[in-house]
Amino acid sequence: MPRRPRVALFVTCLVDTLFPDVGKATVAVLERLGCEVVFPVKQTCCGQAHINTGYHRDAVGLVRKFVTTFEDFDAIVAPSGSCIGSIRHQHSMIAEKAGDGGLAARARAVGTRAFELSEYLVDQLGVTDVGAAYPHTVAYHPTCHSLRALGVGERPLALLRSVRGLQLIELPNGDQCCGFGGTFAVKNADTSVAMLTDKMTDVLSTGAEVCAASDSSCLMHIGGGLSRLQAGVRTVHLAEILAATEDAAP
Amino acid sequence: MTAREATLARIRAAIGDAPSVPAIPRDYRVRGDLEAGAAASLFAQRAAEYRAAVHHTGLDGVPALIATILASAGDTRAVVPTGLPADWLAEVPSSVLVYTDDGGMTTEDLDAVDVVVTGCAVAIAETGTVVLDGAPDQGRRVITLLPDHHICVVSVDRIVATVPEGLHRLDPTRPLTMISGPSATSDIELTRVEGVHGPRNLDVIIATAG
Amino acid sequence: MSDTPAPTAPIHAPAGVGMLRGARTFPEAARQALGDPQLRHNLGHATATIREKRANVVAEVADWAELRNAGEAIKSATMATLDEQLIRLEHQVTAAGGVVHWASDADSANEIVARLVRETGSREVVKVKSMATQEIGLNDALAQAGIDAYETDLAELIVQLGGDLPSHILVPAIHRNRAEIRNLFLRAIPDIDPGLTDDPRALAAAARRHLRQRFLAAKVAVSGANFAVAETGTLCVVESEGNGRMCLTLPDTLITVMGIEKVVPSWRDLEVFLQLLPRSSTGERMNPYTSLWTGAHRGDGPRAVHLVLLDNGRTSVLADQVGRDALNCIRCSACLNVCPVYQRTGGHAYGSVYPGPIGAILSPQLTGIEHNASLPYASTLCGACYDVCPVKIDIPSILVHLRAQDVEVKRARRDVPTPESVAMAAAAWTMTDDRRWSRAQRSSRLARLVGRRRDKARGLIRSLPGPLAAWTVARDAPRPPAQTFREWWARERSSDGQRR
Numbered sequence: 001m002p003r004r005p006r007v008a009l010f011v012t013c014l015v016d017t018l019f020p021d022v023g024k025a026t027v028a029v030l031e032r033l034g035c036e037v038v039f040p041v042k043q044t045c046c047g048q049a050h051i052n053t054g055y056h057r058d059a060v061g062l063v064r065k066f067v068t069t070f071e072d073f074d075a076i077v078a079p080s081g082s083c084i085g086s087i088r089h090q091h092s093m094i095a096e097k098a099g100d101g102g103l104a105a106r107a108r109a110v111g112t113r114a115f116e117l118s119e120y121l122v123d124q125l126g127v128t129d130v131g132a133a134y135p136h137t138v139a140y141h142p143t144c145h146s147l148r149a150l151g152v153g154e155r156p157l158a159l160l161r162s163v164r165g166l167q168l169i170e171l172p173n174g175d176q177c178c179g180f181g182g183t184f185a186v187k188n189a190d191t192s193v194a195m196l197t198d199k200m201t202d203v204l205s206t207g208a209e210v211c212a213a214s215d216s217s218c219l220m221h222i223g224g225g226l227s228r229l230q231a232g233v234r235t236v237h238l239a240e241i242l243a244a245t246e247d248a249a250p
Numbered sequence: 251m252t253a254r255e256a257t258l259a260r261i262r263a264a265i266g267d268a269p270s271v272p273a274i275p276r277d278y279r280v281r282g283d284l285e286a287g288a289a290a291s292l293f294a295q296r297a298a299e300y301r302a303a304v305h306h307t308g309l310d311g312v313p314a315l316i317a318t319i320l321a322s323a324g325d326t327r328a329v330v331p332t333g334l335p336a337d338w339l340a341e342v343p344s345s346v347l348v349y350t351d352d353g354g355m356t357t358e359d360l361d362a363v364d365v366v367v368t369g370c371a372v373a374i375a376e377t378g379t380v381v382l383d384g385a386p387d388q389g390r391r392v393i394t395l396l397p398d399h400h401i402c403v404v405s406v407d408r409i410v411a412t413v414p415e416g417l418h419r420l421d422p423t424r425p426l427t428m429i430s431g432p433s434a435t436s437d438i439e440l441t442r443v444e445g446v447h448g449p450r451n452l453d454v455i456i457a458t459a460g
Numbered sequence: 461m462s463d464t465p466a467p468t469a470p471i472h473a474p475a476g477v478g479m480l481r482g483a484r485t486f487p488e489a490a491r492q493a494l495g496d497p498q499l500r501h502n503l504g505h506a507t508a509t510i511r512e513k514r515a516n517v518v519a520e521v522a523d524w525a526e527l528r529n530a531g532e533a534i535k536s537a538t539m540a541t542l543d544e545q546l547i548r549l550e551h552q553v554t555a556a557g558g559v560v561h562w563a564s565d566a567d568s569a570n571e572i573v574a575r576l577v578r579e580t581g582s583r584e585v586v587k588v589k590s591m592a593t594q595e596i597g598l599n600d601a602l603a604q605a606g607i608d609a610y611e612t613d614l615a616e617l618i619v620q621l622g623g624d625l626p627s628h629i630l631v632p633a634i635h636r637n638r639a640e641i642r643n644l645f646l647r648a649i650p651d652i653d654p655g656l657t658d659d660p661r662a663l664a665a666a667a668r669r670h671l672r673q674r675f676l677a678a679k680v681a682v683s684g685a686n687f688a689v690a691e692t693g694t695l696c697v698v699e700s701e702g703n704g705r706m707c708l709t710l711p712d713t714l715i716t717v718m719g720i721e722k723v724v725p726s727w728r729d730l731e732v733f734l735q736l737l738p739r740s741s742t743g744e745r746m747n748p749y750t751s752l753w754t755g756a757h758r759g760d761g762p763r764a765v766h767l768v769l770l771d772n773g774r775t776s777v778l779a780d781q782v783g784r785d786a787l788n789c790i791r792c793s794a795c796l797n798v799c800p801v802y803q804r805t806g807g808h809a810y811g812s813v814y815p816g817p818i819g820a821i822l823s824p825q826l827t828g829i830e831h832n833a834s835l836p837y838a839s840t841l842c843g844a845c846y847d848v849c850p851v852k853i854d855i856p857s858i859l860v861h862l863r864a865q866d867v868e869v870k871r872a873r874r875d876v877p878t879p880e881s882v883a884m885a886a887a888a889w890t891m892t893d894d895r896r897w898s899r900a901q902r903s904s905r906l907a908r909l910v911g912r913r914r915d916k917a918r919g920l921i922r923s924l925p926g927p928l929a930a931w932t933v934a935r936d937a938p939r940p941p942a943q944t945f946r947e948w949w950a951r952e953r954s955s956d957g958q959r960r
Contacts, residue, residue: 013891016945017901018938023945039949044891052841054863055884061892090860097864148843177800181840183880188838189930190491194500194804195840196934224935228922254562257720257771261543263468264779269540272533278526278732296745353759357676357710377738377746390760391709391751395702413746414731422692422727423556425757428734428750433702436742437615437631438638438660440506440513446614446664447671448702448749 005125006036008073010066010087010114012080012216013045019216025243026079026117029130032243033121042069048086051094053183060098063091067106075124076114079239080215081146084116089149116146117239118155118214128158133246135165138236139208141199141222143215144177156214156238163241169206173198180221196225204231214238282376282411289375289411290456293404296378300431301444302452309457312403316367317341319401319453325364329355329393333386334367338403351393360392365399366449371426373409374416378431380404380454381416383424391425400449402429405457470776471564472828478566478597478772479625480827482811485834489809490801502637503806507797513743514794514848521739530732532852535788538725539778545690545723546769552693556755558765563717565772570601572768573682573715577607580713580764582679588697588704589613590684591791592717592770594626594813595826598682609682610674612703614667621648627807627815629793630741635806638663664701671703681707681762685718686790687733688767691726694754695767698737700747708751714762719770721778721787733790736850740792773826782861786821788851793818795845795855801838810835817845821858829865836862901944 007030011023030037047062066087070076078084088111095104121127140160146152160168179185179195186192199222203211211226211233213219223235251259284292294304307315316338320328329349330339339348349355349363369387370380380402382388394400410416420426433448444450473480482489493499518524538545550560561576563569577585585602587593587609599609599620611620618633619626622644626632633641642658649670656666683704687696695716697704708714724730738747756765778784796802796816807815812823812832820839824832836859845855867881877885890896921937923929931937943951 011945013897018940020941020943020945020948024948039946039953041946041950042894044894044897045887047888047891050884050888052860052863053880053884054836054860054865054867055881055888056864056867058884058888061888065892065894089857093857144840144842144844148847175844177840177842177844179800179840181842184837184840186928186930188487188490188801189933190487190494191801191804191838192840193934194494195800198804220938221935224931224937227936228934252562253564253568256564257562257769257775258543258546259468260470260771260775261546261720261778264470264775264784265540265542271537271540274533274537275526275529278523278530280731300744300748361672361676374746379746384757384760391705392761395705395709413735414728417727417731417734422689422694422752423754425754425760426750426752427705428746428752430744430746430748432748433700434748435614435660435664435701436510437613437618437633437701438641438663439502440510440631440634441660442742442744443660443664445661446668446701446703447612447675447706 004034004036005075006038006073007120008070008076009037009039010043010070010076010078010083011039012078012083014216014220015079018220019237022079022216022237022239025237025239026077028243029121029239030077032131033125033127038073040069046083046086047094048083048090049182051086051090056094056097059094060100063094063107064103066091067103067110070114071106071110074113075120076110077117077120078114079117079237080217081116081143081150081152082215082217084114085145085149087111087114116150116152116214118152118159119150121159122155129162130159130242132242132244133164134241134244136210137167137169137208138210138212138241139169139171139203139206140174141171141178141211141213141218142174143213143218146214147175159238159242160212164246166241169208171206172202178218178222180218182217185221196221200225200229200231203233209233211235212238212241279412280414282415284375284411286406286409289409290406292411293373293375293378293409294456296375297431297454300378302378302431302454305453305455307455307457309405309459312338312455312457313341315455316401317343320346320365323365323399323451325399327363328365328367329360329363329397330367331387331389331393334369335387338367351389353390357392357396360396363397365401366393366397367401367403368394369403369405370408372416372419373404374413375409375411377413379416380429381420382427382429383420391427394427395448398449399451399453401453401455403455403457406459470779471771471773472776473773473826474565474567475831477570477601478595479813480595480823481831484811486809486811486838487834489811490805493805493809498637499635499806500804502635503803506631506634507803510743510797514740514797517739517743517745521735527732527735528850528852531736531850532788534724534729534732535851538723539721539784539787541725542720542723542778545725546720548690549688549693549723552690553755553767556693558693558755558767561766561768563768563770563772566596569596569717569768569770569772570598573598573717574602574605574607576713576715576766577602577680578605580680584608584610585680585682586610586612586674586678586707586711587616588681588683588699588707589616590682590717591629591813592684592719593682596717596770596772598717612671612675612707614664614701617667617671618644621645625808626813628796629791629814629816635808675706675710678707678711680713680715681711683707683714683716685716685722686737687730688718688723689727689730690723692754694727694752696730697751698747699749700742702749705749705751708753709761711762713764713766715766715768717768717770720774737790737792740794740848740850777825780825783821783825783858785853786818786825786858788853789818789822790851792850794848794850798844798848800840800842800844810838817855818853821855821862824862829862829869833866836866898946
């Protein structure tokens with residue numbers, strides 16, 4: 001019998017601190033599918049916020065920390081398209097810039113083994129039906145980095161379509177950015193809010209109970225706006241939907 | 251140091267001693283897989299989509315067709331280049347004044363003309379484009395610019411499928427004008443409307459030999 | 461005593477001339493634009509229209525990916541051999557009877573053009589829409605030299621008549637709708653039919669009548685160039701209306717001002733760009749008119765043909781190994797039309813003739829980052845621009861690169877520490893060590909402590925202090941959990957992943 005796939009969970013600093021339920025859900029889905037999930041406790045943050053705000057020197061230590069923590073694992077999974085995007089596409093650049101070619105090579109190698117959750121489930125495990133049940137109407141926001149930096153394409157939708165009881169409603173203009181953009185939300189707050197307003201209008205137009213995505217940062221932004229409007233639409237991470245079962249529907 | 255020398259020096263300093271020059275991957279489509287007939291019908295369809303009026307005839311039908319188009323447009327003054335096949339105008343009634351431009355017509359003369367009749371160097375099917383190269387059957391550029399109506403005769407053997415095939419047939423040292431439909435603009439709300447400074451009406455006659 | 465820079469030192473576009481620097485930062489200018497609902501509506505409508513057209517004509521090209529790869533490679537190869545290409549171009553243009561001039565910056569290019577116009581004895585020029593001449597502020601420079609410059613592209617005419625500024629690369633008047641344009645024409649064009657409607661056809665016809673005599677009488681034209689072929693000396697202008705053909709054909713003298721990066725090595729290269737550009741730009745299979753000329757053609761068109769090769773900061777862009785890809789731009793403006801930021805703020809917020817994502821990487825490099833420091837941050841890094849770019853410029857990566865440059869420049873100038881740089885350094889220090897990080901998580905419970913106004917019933921934070929206040933203007937902050945993930949894991953699982 002083949003060995004159970006062993007997966008290192010990179011939970012991301014945001015999920016760790018503010019959205020632990022997303023991390024727990026990720027663990028639940030992976031374990032249900034027979035994976036052995038490991039949480040390397042030395043992990044902290046991928047450094048994406050530093051890198052995208054221009055603090056490349058400050059990010060070097062974070063890249064080194066990530067690479068050192070995760071390089072011994074065959075598969076690394078995170079419930080975030082943007083963190084995986086940074087790991088795959090930016091870490092080696094940061095190391096090169098710091099003149100550390102060795103670290104850059106190690107970062108590139110780790111990057112090839114780091115997967116966003118839907119990528120891992122569909123491509124590595126070959127699963128679209130994860131045995132979930134979620135009797136709600138859901139509009140899915142694909143998020144920019146999952147869509148474009150990673151090219152996850154239809155994978156999250158394929159997973160959602162296999163969830164029992166779930167009714168997927170197409171989100172108009174789904175490929176448009178929600179306006180989060182990390183420090184953009186603060187540096188260009190007015191533009192960010194204008195984008196958020198349009199995104200919320202599109203979400204509300206679907207009449208869905210739930211707006212889902214696979215990045216907690218975008219969900220924090222969209223959810224913060226919907227909450228302020230008291231719109232009655234919940235934001236839920238893809239992992240939480242996939243973790244829900246008939247026994248334990250949230 | 252001249253501005254030329256200074257600019258070149260700055261460029262060399264910027265790119266360094268051993269810049270890496272990538273190879274150009276040219277695995278895009280160069281030739282279309284269309285037979286001559288299919289290319290002609292694709293050209294007709296694409297030119298029509300950009301509001302050119304497209305007509306089909308045999309070569310011997312060109313004179314009658316030109317006369318018909320002139321009559322229905324109500325054109326009374328025409329200009330042609332010196333090398334236009336003479337028989338193409340054989341059926342134009344004498345009430346239509348035909349000027350042959352040998353380079354001597356002024357812009358005012360040309361501005362007073364209703365219509366120009368030319369051949370073309372190449373036509374590109376996929377984009378619905380005709381290309382003029384100033385050959386004797388096409389004339390200098392201004393004659394196809396000032397009249398408000400252009401009748402362009404495209405012999406089927408001049409039609410190619412793709413842009414690369416079209417450019418390959420052209421001589422870059424000649425004055426070239428690529429024309430895809432009548433003059434147009436998208437400057438108001440990015441909505442395309444036909445008819446600004448160039449000819450507002452373009453008739454394309456696709457002429458089959460024999 | 462001032463040091464004269466070495467001739468090989470990079471030079472930026474000079475200040476005080478042209479249109480590359482805004483008076484306000486991007487967030488300040490954006491705030492004003494966002495408050496204009498008519499502008500939002502005009503931009504939303506226009507960009508949605510063009511996005512759909514582009515998507516349709518790109519989808520029908522089976523080899524689009526291959527064409528993009530070729531376009532990218534041709535441009536990169538050009539930049540790597542730019543000195544050679546320009547020398548070849550100069551040789552061929554000269555051999556074909558043209559005259560080539562070199563201009564290190566905007567002032568020098570403006571002087572050359574003004575002198576060439578004066579030498580013809582004419583006091584006016586007609587102009588083909590050109591980004592390079594907008595960039596260097598040629599119209600103002602000619603006005604100071606007593607020469608009137610008339611824009612002939614419909615959108616440029618709308619901008620010029622309104623005393624307005626361009627806001628889009630392809631459609632500089634994209635911020636105006638048909639009703640506004642009608643009112644402008646009624647006000648600004650003499651002898652206009654007072655019954656003019658706002659039908660775009662009628663407006664185009666009005667422009668035709670207005671400019672006709674101007675074209676017929678013009679002695680001198682000024683154009684830009686979309687491409688210049690080094691191998692043959694051929695210049696290329698891509699347009700729609702026929703105003704370009706008028707300017708390129710009718711006058712005796714033609715002066716073309718072209719950025720040095722517009723050269724392409726071979727005739728064959730045009731077969732790539734004449735497919736990529738129209739489909740990306742106006743969303744057409746081919747634009748109505750493309751003119752190609754090589755020097756002066758005997759008996760056909762202008763007898764005196766000049767080419768002004770403009771640097772104006774381009775060599776300093778070329779010197780940046782990451783940022784230089786911005787020079788590969790063919791000015792299609794597809795990145796503007798898909799940009800969620802541009803769609804909402806419009807082009808004026810960028811303060812430069814080059815707006816949108818490409819402007820956010822090009823303007824700061826042309827001027828030096830310190831003159832356009834807010835532009836690299838005017839993006840969420842959503843990547844839509846990179847997806848549509850016909851020459852595959854990785855705009856998001858260059859934005860990130862320029863942000864780092866901005867941080868380094870500020871560090872060198874000792875503008876740091878700022879609250880942001882302190883926060884970033886502190887966060888990095890904390891998060892390079894997992895024990896420090898978990899202590900920080902525990903001790904702060906982050907937002908719990910900083911939340912000043914809380915919606916107790918729903919456990920939401922309605923107001924954050926300091927720079928984070930911008931977050932809670934329109935969004936609630938999430939309720940911090942009682943337990944972090946790692947605390948949960950430590951309690952629930954042993955270190956080998958087994959349940960306790």
